[in-house]
Amino acid sequence: MITVSILGNGNVAHHLTTAFLNSEKVVVKQVYARDIDKIDYLKDRVSITNTIELLEEADVYIIAVSDNAIEKVSSKIKTKNGLVVHTSGSFPLHKLNTTNTKGVFYLLQSFSKTKPVNFDEIPFCLEAENEKDLQLLENLANTIGKKVYRINSKQRQHLHVAAVFVNNFVNHLYAIGNDICEAYNVPFEILQPLIKETALKLKELSPKEAQTGPAKRNDTNTIENHLHLLNPKQQEIYQLITKSIQDG
Amino acid sequence: MITVSILGNGNVAHHLTTAFLNSEKVVVKQVYARDIDKIDYLKDRVSITNTIELLEEADVYIIAVSDNAIEKVSSKIKTKNGLVVHTSGSFPLHKLNTTNTKGVFYLLQSFSKTKPVNFDEIPFCLEAENEKDLQLLENLANTIGKKVYRINSKQRQHLHVAAVFVNNFVNHLYAIGNDICEAYNVPFEILQPLIKETALKLKELSPKEAQTGPAKRNDTNTIENHLHLLNPKQQEIYQLITKSIQDG
Incomplete structure (x- = not known):
């Protein structure tokens, strides 16, 4: 079982949260949004918060916010462990501002909130600093998707x-x-x-x-x-x- | 029952001939190609010829040749009657060189010879000089397709x-x-x-x-x-x- 917490309330955060909540191999520990009203619809299914500093331990923290907020959001995660990943196509891995290990969990597709997503069709482009974390991200991607690729920051x-x-x-x-x-x-x-x-x-x-x-x-x-x-x-x-x- | 003859051996001619041969509402009278070997594969199903001047009477002559050959090919059709149409997206109707009535039977799709065509999905863009001929072309298009439009030369x-x-x-x-x-x-x-x-x-x-x-x-x-x-x-x-x- 992999535990994840998701940070963000945009399209990617929404669809990932929904998919992981429906997977039996993943536990969604918490969902964070600065404006907690925007994720109120999730509160019956998962713990929600508007305070990053209060996030509990999890295996993976998925930061699905706009590029210009990634660094700041990542710097506020204060857990001892847990892989911190973002979901951006253009943000470099090394700019994640955390002492935890870092990674990327980029879904190459254009999402709209109202349209259901078939994750079987979506390429997951993964990056991490070491093989163990990369395998963790591959396992996580495979719980909801089928097309999983190792893609470094330059690629x-x-x-x-x-x-x-x-x-x-x-x-x-x-x-x-x-x-x-x-x-x-x-x-x-x-x-x-x-x-x-x-x-x-x-x-x-x-x-x-x-x-x-x-x-x-x-x-x-x-x-x-x-x-x-x-x-x-x-x-x-x-x-x-x-x-x-x-x-x- | 509509009788048609088809002039050409390219992708459009090939797919139209095949579709009309499979329709019970159309009789393919003849197929013409300058190089008769190229339409030899049709000879068991339809009369083939390499001499335009010998084409027999038909309701519609479909000229499916390259743009720069349309005028010359049209000028050689010597029948008394029959609507002469081309299948080009850019060739003007009035440049068909015939004393018969004229029209356009343009299929807006890119064809390759080896790939089967689903005519239900292909827009037929039709033009003629009078309402009767336009209705004839609409009837003809509807024998093999579903998406039929009236499109004039400027459009x-x-x-x-x-x-x-x-x-x-x-x-x-x-x-x-x-x-x-x-x-x-x-x-x-x-x-x-x-x-x-x-x-x-x-x-x-x-x-x-x-x-x-x-x-x-x-x-x-x-x-x-x-x-x-x-x-x-x-x-x-x-x-x-x-x-x-x-x-x-």
């Missing part, structure tokens, strides 16, 4: 920027597609099967193998025609990505 | 450029994510659940509502950190899309 920060490209930036290209459709009274839903297929194709092909389109086949006529249809901001993005595809 | 050319953003350009961002992972020995599969979630989220949220990330929340620290991790080409794309997100 994690690059993974995080890669995630910005394939999630935030991709979504912005969807937004441009949506804008173009709206301007000509075309329902955006027409593009959705193509969007889905483009994403799911990666199960079979690498992105390089899957690349098609006028830039890839150097179809300058079509590229010229497309540029005439776009506004200056869209043109700039069209030209830069076209050039990037052509440069290989 | 279609904008839809096509929107598709370049959400398919070709999105795929290139996947490729950049892949490059970053490879450079740091991180398996690209870690990003795939996020990629899938980003695409599927559009069922519930508009792209604007779904936008998250450092650009959206104007997190200049994280943006600066990310830029240091990228090569100059990646930086240029990162900066331009970040700016575009911030400009709303």
Whole structure:
């Protein structure tokens, strides 16, 4: 049995707490939030607190707060033992401000509070200072998930920027597609099967193998025609990505 | 019963021919390809030819060839009647070179020859010169599909450029994510659940509502950190899309 306490009241804290409460292999000892009203809904299932200094001993403390609060929150944990981990994609392990051992428990997915999470599908990116702690985090991840990876701080920060490209930036290209459709009274839903297929194709092909389109086949006529249809901001993005595809 | 003949041997021609051959409401009269060997596999199921001028009368002729061959192919159809349509996203209806009536039968999806196609999921974008022909194309599309739209040439050319953003350009961002992972020995599969979630989220949220990330929340620290991790080409794309997100 692994004992954990969770610090935070955001989406990651919420979903982790719920998942661990439903696991028979984990005991959630306490949940902390600065504003205790925000975790009031948990009080019938677990001990809640708004005072970090009063946290009891546990095997793992999971700090799931915004990046700029991690250091401060970690410095207030006053227990003798227990592995202190954060859940951030970009925060370095060594900046955790604690004399306890340190680790990272990063879930690479975008969460929203209202949508249920299938943890079987979510990659757990784990880091610790020694093998024993790493194995503890792997055991903990395996109680609720299936995709467990050892990722060091350098790998994690690059993974995080890669995630910005394939999630935030991709979504912005969807937004441009949506804008173009709206301007000509075309329902955006027409593009959705193509969007889905483009994403799911990666199960079979690498992105390089899957690349098609006028830039890839150097179809300058079509590229010229497309540029005439776009506004200056869209043109700039069209030209830069076209050039990037052509440069290989 | 609708009679159709299909001209071409690419992916679209192949999948349309197969689907219509399996429909009880359509008779495929003939399939044409310049190189008849390429459609030899169809000869037990349908009449094949390499001579357009010998095509017999049919209700609809579907020209599924590359854009630069559409005009020439259309000019060789010598039947008295029959609606002549092409399947291109960017070719204007009026450039079909025929005295027959004209139309467009554009399937908005990216096809590969080896992968089976679920036509229920594919948007049919239809255009014709008159209501009767449009209804004929709708009836034809409904024999194999479910998502049928009336899209005029102006809408279609904008839809096509929107598709370049959400398919070709999105795929290139996947490729950049892949490059970053490879450079740091991180398996690209870690990003795939996020990629899938980003695409599927559009069922519930508009792209604007779904936008998250450092650009959206104007997190200049994280943006600066990310830029240091990228090569100059990646930086240029990162900066331009970040700016575009911030400009709303």
